[in-house]
Amino acid sequence: MTAEELPRVLQQLWGLEGPARPGPKPTFHISDIGAAAIKLADTAGLGAVSMSKVAAELGFTTMSLYRYVDSKDDLYVVMLEQAFGPPAPVDPEAGWRERITAWAVAFRDAIRRHPWVLQVPVLEPPLSPLQLEWMEHGLRAFEDTSLSPGDALSAMLLVNIYVRGAGALTGGMKPDVQESPEANQLYVQRLSMLADPDRYPTIAGNLRSRPAEDFDVDYDAGEFIFGLDTVLDGIETLIARRT
Structure with a gap:
């Protein structure tokens, strides 16, 4: 296999670009596009990432973006590469x-x-x-x-x-659920109220046999x-x- 047979996004990430495409010289590097897409995802989730929004973030048209990446799946490849580092x-x-x-x-x-x-x-x-x-x-x-x-x-x-x-x-x-002892204790209180021994005997037995502080989950x-x-x-x- 030759470098030209690799998907274009991999050619760019590996610095193995094939023949230049017709048209103006690229204004951005593929990493600039990845950074713009990551910014959108970090702010509003992956659903906020689209070719049009990434293009707008960089200040050019959606069609211009296709000079760099062929599809949204290729955009994801660049995003993962930069997100993990x-x-x-x-x-x-x-x-x-x-x-x-x-x-x-x-x-x-x-x-x-x-x-x-x-x-x-x-x-x-x-x-x-x-x-x-x-x-x-x-x-x-x-x-x-x-x-x-x-x-x-x-x-x-x-x-x-x-x-x-x-x-x-x-x-x-939520961060307070993961990090707060108070949130854990509130969960135990609610669980104790709802876990009827007849319907959930194992949960109820576990609650009876352990001190409340043992339910703090890090x-x-x-x-x-x-x-x-x-x-x-x-x-x-x-x-x-x-x-």
């Missing part, structure tokens, strides 16, 4: 769990900065430069383990799926790390079995 450096001296944990936390933090990324349709595996860097760093976490290349890829994807799922679960929650750190550690425990079992 480069991954944090991997400590080569750290163990695999520490390395993949740092990778997962950085991934979670990127989602928190731009929650709309979870709404972008995943049409194919990543091929843009920075997205491949994220893949490279995730795979590198398992390079000194007994996992085969296929197992390492599956393990990285499992962590990726967990982080995306955790982000989707909590991303829509979605941002405690719950995320608990789930991640549980996923990594399973991967560790696989590594031991492959050894």
